[in-house]
Amino acid sequence: MHINLVVRKTFTYTERDVALYALGVGACLKDALDDKELKYVYHPDHAHQQSIQVLPTFAALFCHGVSSEIGQLPSFSYDPRLLLHGQQYIEIYKPLPSSACIQNVASISGLHDKGKATVLEIEILSYERESGELICMNRMAVFLRGLGGFSNSAQPYSYSKHPVNQTSSTRLPKSPPFAVFEECTQPSQALLYRLSGDYNPLHSDPRIAEIAGFSRPILHGLCTLGFAVRAVIKCICGGDQNRIKSISARFLLHVYPGETLITEMWLDGQRVLYQVKVKERSRAVLSGFVDLNLLNSSL
Numbered sequence: 001m002h003i004n005l006v007v008r009k010t011f012t013y014t015e016r017d018v019a020l021y022a023l024g025v026g027a028c029l030k031d032a033l034d035d036k037e038l039k040y041v042y043h044p045d046h047a048h049q050q051s052i053q054v055l056p057t058f059a060a061l062f063c064h065g066v067s068s069e070i071g072q073l074p075s076f077s078y079d080p081r082l083l084l085h086g087q088q089y090i091e092i093y094k095p096l097p098s099s100a101c102i103q104n105v106a107s108i109s110g111l112h113d114k115g116k117a118t119v120l121e122i123e124i125l126s127y128e129r130e131s132g133e134l135i136c137m138n139r140m141a142v143f144l145r146g147l148g149g150f151s152n153s154a155q156p157y158s159y160s161k162h163p164v165n166q167t168s169s170t171r172l173p174k175s176p177p178f179a180v181f182e183e184c185t186q187p188s189q190a191l192l193y194r195l196s197g198d199y200n201p202l203h204s205d206p207r208i209a210e211i212a213g214f215s216r217p218i219l220h221g222l223c224t225l226g227f228a229v230r231a232v233i234k235c236i237c238g239g240d241q242n243r244i245k246s247i248s249a250r251f252l253l254h255v256y257p258g259e260t261l262i263t264e265m266w267l268d269g270q271r272v273l274y275q276v277k278v279k280e281r282s283r284a285v286l287s288g289f290v291d292l293n294l295l296n297s298s299l
C-alpha cells in the first residue's frame with residue numbers, strides 16, 4: 001500500500017541561523033578558539049563574500065514544520081506530548097550553502113504498527129529554490145507512544161518505501177573503538193538548541209516533560225546527533241565537514257541537558273559506526289553510522 005500524501009513548504013535561513021545552530025550542537029563549547037570549529041560560527045572576511053561553513057546536520061532542520069504538518073492530519077491523531085524522535089537518516093548531495101531558500105517536499109515513507117506504539121516515517125526532499133538543485137534528503141522516524149495496535153497483532157501492519165538497512169539498529173564491533181570523544185552538554189543546551197526551530201515544550205517545560213514520563217525536560221534527539229557528528233568530523237575527518245555523505249541514527253534513550261556524551265567510533269572502510277553513551281548513567285543513548293565521501297571526491 002502507498003500512502004499518497006505530499007506537503008510542500010519553504011525554509012529560508014541566513015548565516016545567523018547557521019551559527020546559532022552550530023552553537024546549539026556544541027561547536028566551540030569547550031574552546032572558543034578551536035580552529036576546526038570557529039568556521040561554523042564566525043568568518044573574519046564576511047565583507048568579501050566569504051562565508052561561514054555549515055555543519056551537515058544542519059540539513060535536519062529542514063524537517064521542521066513539514067513533519068508537524070504531516071503528523072497533524074486527522075488520520076494520525078495522537079497525543080503530541082508522547083511523541084519521541086526515533087530515527088533520522090540524512091543524505092547530503094552537496095555542501096549546504098551558508099544562506100538559502102529551500103523548497104521542501106515531504107511525504108510519508110513508512111508506517112509501522114508496533115503494538116504499544118506506531119512508527120511513522122517521513123521523507124523530506126530539499127531543493128535549493130534558486131537553482132532547483134536537490135541538496136539533501138532527510139528521513140525521520142517518529143515514535144508515537146500510545147498509538148499502536150490498529151492492525152492484526154498476528155501480522156502487524158508495516159509499510160516502507162525505502163531499504164530497511166538505512167535506519168535499522170546498527171550492530172557495533174566488539175573491538176575497542178578507533179576513536180573516543182567526550183563532551184559535556186550544558187544544563188541550558190536544549191534552551192539554546194530550541195532557538196533553531198524545534199519549540200516542542202518537552203525540551204523546555206518541566207510540567208510537559210513530567211506528563212511525557214521524564215523527571216525534567218530532555219534534550220532534542222537532533223541536538224545529541226549534532227554532537228555525535230561533530231565528534232566524527234573532528235576525530236575522523238580532520239575537521240572537514242564536507243566529507244560527510246550520509247548519516248544514520250537511532251535514538252535509544254533520552255538525554256538530560258547537562259549530561260556528558262561519550263561518542264565511540266569504529267572505522268569500516270568509508271563507513272564510521274558510532275555509539276553515544278551518557279557517562280553519568282553509563283547508558284547508550286544513540287547509535288548509527290556515517291558514510292564518508294572519498295578524500296579526492298569533487299565536493
Ligand SMILES: CCC/C=C/C(=O)SCCNC(=O)CCNC(=O)[C@H](O)C(C)(C)COP(=O)([O-])OP(=O)([O-])OC[C@H]1O[C@@H](n2cnc3c(N)ncnc32)[C@H](O)[C@@H]1OP(=O)([O-])[O-]
Pocket residue numbers: 083084085086087114119141142143200218219220221222250251252253254255
Ligand atoms: C520528531 C521531532 C520531535 C523531536 C522530539 C525529540 O527530540 S524526543 C528526544 C529524542 N528521542 C528520544 O529520546 C527517544 C529515545 N528512545 C527511547 O526512549 C526508546 O528507544 C523508545 C521509547 C523510542 C522505544 O523503546 P521501547 O522500549 O518502547 O521499544 P522496544 O525496544 O520495546 O521496541 C518496540 C518496537 O519499536 C522499534 N523501535 C525501538 N526503538 C525504536 C526507535 N528509536 N525508532 C524506531 N523504532 C524503534 C523496535 O524495533 C521494535 O519493533 P520490532 O523489532 O518489534 O518490530
